[in-house]
Amino acid sequence: MARTLNLGILAHVDAGKTTLTERLLHTAGVIDEVGSVDHGTTHTDTLALERRRGITIRSAVVSFTLGDVTVNLVDTPGHSDFIAEVERALAVLDGAVLVVSAVEGVQAQTRVLMRVLHRLGIPTLVFVNKVDRAGARPEAVLAQIADRLTPDAVALGEVIGAGTRGARVERAPDTDPVTLDRLAEVLTRHDDRLLAAWLGDDGAGDGVAPARLRAALAEQTAAVRVHPVLFGSAATGAGVAELMAALTALLPTAAGDADGPVSGTVFKVERGPAGERLAWVRMFSGTLRVRDRLPVGGAEARVTGIRVCEDGDDVVSQALAAGRVGVLTGLTGARVGDAVGMPWAGAAPAHHFSPPSLEAVVEPCDPRRRAALHAALTELCEQDPMVGLRQDDVRRELSVSLYGEVQKEVLAATLADDYGVPVGFRETTPLCVERVLGAGAAFELIDVDPNPFLATVGLAIEPAPVGHGVDFRLGVELGSMPPAFFTAVEGALRETLLQGLHGWAVPDAVVTMTHSGYWARQSHAHGTFDASMSSTAGDFRLLTPLVLATALRRAGTVVCEPVHRFEVEVPADALGAVLALLSRAQAVPLETQVRRTAHLLSGLVPAARVHALRQQLPGVSRGEGVLVDAFDHHEPVRGPAPERARTDHNPLDRKGYLLHTVRRQ
Known part of the structure; x- marks a missing residue:
């Protein structure tokens, strides 16, 4: 019976994963020649922009057959600015290959990816690529993998002639005592019975047969307890056959009942x-x-x-x-x-990576192309929900959420090349939120000034824990109004909380409806509907923002900026200069680890400072500094609260709001 393996290829940018994908397809007989990233001839990087820049931007799926296994191979982006694209691919994987360069070693994004693969329980092989390149150091990289990625890494071979074009990979025979000892040392950490057998304490007296170790390796790899490490070169093909054999021998194929519910x-x-x-x-x-x-x-x-x-x-x-x-x-x-x-109970959680923490206003170079820009960004949001399009009808501005500057450059090129809309971006700014400080309440009664709407709405707002979301509760009888009016109130308050007192979203709050009232449908004697005497859902939609704005003002909010957790590894003799750089970036180092000739610093840094920190780090560390960062939390802004321009008619300005919305005074 045919089996399927949905396989992800993941790596830090430039580790060679797209070239490895090409080599796998070529070895499997799917393509006649290996495409070149440099020449823009790869099978999976089909976007013109990908070929021009030599990076993967969109995940691509391509398949090949290994024996009775159909492998659906997902080639994912390597640059951290496109981590959302990687996230979507992870939801469908049965296993993964994490590519590490034998020259550069374990890099920033490599560590982020391995942590997520571990957290999601995705069986992973590690492929140390580029063993033929000058400066390749496979043994040192293996030590880095054990030190920085996982202590449960086990090498399945060795490199002969590393750093030369003729580098080749040899897998020791199963009977080699050194190989068996190395394999058993890792496997017995997770299997007490195997340990007893290896030590001869199980009473059998026959030791551990190589076949039992191979079976244990496959079992523990599938259970994400160990990570086999293979070596090779995607450019020359060295070690690729061994990798392909490991795919079907060590990674689990797709499960699922074809006759079950869809x-x-x-x-x-x-x-x-x-x-x-x-x-x-x-x-x-x-x-x-x-x-x-x-x-x-x-x-x-x-x-x-x-x-x-x-x-x-x-x-x-x-x-x-x-x-x-x-x-x-x-x-x-x-x-x-x-x-x-039906939703799949075993599906991965929706978000494995951090959300974007930056945003920027995007403007068409030709103001007449504003409608075309909106249509293009709307379509791009379908492909990438984390683009986070925000439309300001008042100022006729569009803004997008971002992970970093490279993503902004790619977005600009995509809009110009694929949609014919050249654009410019304003300065990238942090994407803040507002937290409710205390409790506040307000209400307005029907037919009582200054309420011009045929509705009674009372709302109380109070803080909620981070990540709680907006919780709408009823403090009035459910039957006190038609359900459509409650729905209108809830929809309006959720939309209103997208912009707090300073214009930033209020993501977490408990809002309770404390007052409700309406006028029932009124008709004249001849049976015609009298809108001036009858409440509608529109009355509740328009009144709710005014009441909520008053309650929110009484409760108060604090603007919180995004803060990233960072790790930076630097040479020991550059530590002083890097600490000074971190201080200028308002970063707070929390922990320092000493490693042979390097120091690993970890701590917190404002998201607004990360780009400059990344640009300046090479200059103070002789190009050897490695920075990895990800959104960690929001914390109150020090100093004056930054204001964000509103996109609505601003219920905080009652007079201006009513001029735009009231249907009768």
């Missing part, structure tokens, strides 16, 4: 040549067929076409079974992360 997840959305929406779906259970109707993200959709990955291409199919990856058409409202059919 359950899958959308992990990528893009547009086809005719502008149609294409949804990339991983099936966890059941079988999806053309013309099936099923729920997708809460709305019903009809599958009009299916294409499945097969031998380097995607081909038309009538069905998509459990374990497989395919492209579906007809899911017009599908977004990344939507469940297809």
Whole structure:
């Protein structure tokens, strides 16, 4: 029976993962020659921008066959600015290969990726690439892997002639005592019975056969207890055959009942040549067929076409079974992360990485292209929900959420090349939030000045724990108003809390409705509806922001800026200069570890300072400093609170708000 392995290739930028993907496809017979990243001829980097810049921006899926296993290979971005794209790929993986350069060693993004792979329980092989490059040091990199990534790394071979074009990989025979000892040392940490057998304490007296160690290696790799390390060169092909053998021998293939309930997840959305929406779906259970109707993200959709990955291409199919990856058409409202059919209980959590902590206003170079820019950004948001488009109708401005400056450059190039809309960006700024400080309440009664709306709304707001979200509660009888009016209040208050007293979102709060009232539908004797005497949902939608703004003002808020946790590794003799640089960046080192010839500093730094810190670090560390950072939390801004321009009619300004919204005075 055919099996499927959904495999991710992950790495720090420039470690060689796209070249490794090309080599795997070539060795499997899918392509005739290995494409070149430098020449823009790779099979998976299909975007013109990817080929021009030599980096992966969008995840790509391509398949090949190894024996009875169909491997769906996902090539992911390596640059930290595109970590959201990596996140989407992780939701569909059965296993992963983490690529590490034999020259540069374990780098910043490598450590971030390994931590997430561990947290999600994804079985992972480590491939030490570029053993043929000058400066390759596979043994030192193996020590780095054990020190910085995982102590449960076990090498499955050694490199002969490292650093030369003729470098090759040899795997010692299973009977080699040194190899067996090295393998057993790692495996017995997690298996007491294996340890007893290895020490001869189990009473059997026959030691441990090599076959038992191999079986234990596969079992513990699948359970994410150990990480086999293989060596090679994607450029020359050295060690690639050994890697391919390890894929099917050590990584678990896809599970799932093809006859079970239909359950899958959308992990990528893009547009086809005719502008149609294409949804990339991983099936966890059941079988999806053309013309099936099923729920997708809460709305019903009809599958009009299916294409499945097969031998380097995607081909038309009538069905998509459990374990497989395919492209579906007809899911017009599908977004990344939507469940297809029933939600899968074993699916990975929605967000494994930190959300963007920066934003910037984007403007078309030609003001007449503003509508085209909005349409383009809306489409890009379908493909990448973390772009976070924000529209300010008052100032006619658009802003986007960002991870970093490289992402901004790529977004600008994409808009110019693919949509014909050259743009410029204003300065990148931190994406702050507002936290509620205390309790506040307000109410306005129907037909009582200064309330011009036919509605009674009372709201009380109080703080909620970080990550709690906005919790809407009823302090009035559910039957005191029609359900549509309660729905209007909740929708309006959630929208209002997207902009607090200083214009930043209020992500966590408990809001209780304390007062409610309405006028029932009124008609004249001849039966016509009298809108001037009847409450509508619109009255509640328009009054709620005014009441909530008053309650929020009474409660008070504090603006909190994003803070990143950082780790920076620097040579010992550069420690003083780096500490001075961290001080200028308002970074707070919390811990220092001494490692042979280097120091590892960890601590906290404002997100607004990270870009400058990353730019200046090479200059004070002779180019040897390595910085890894990720959003950690928000903390109150020191000094005056930064203001963010509002995109609404500002319920904090009652007079101006009513001029724009009131239907009668």
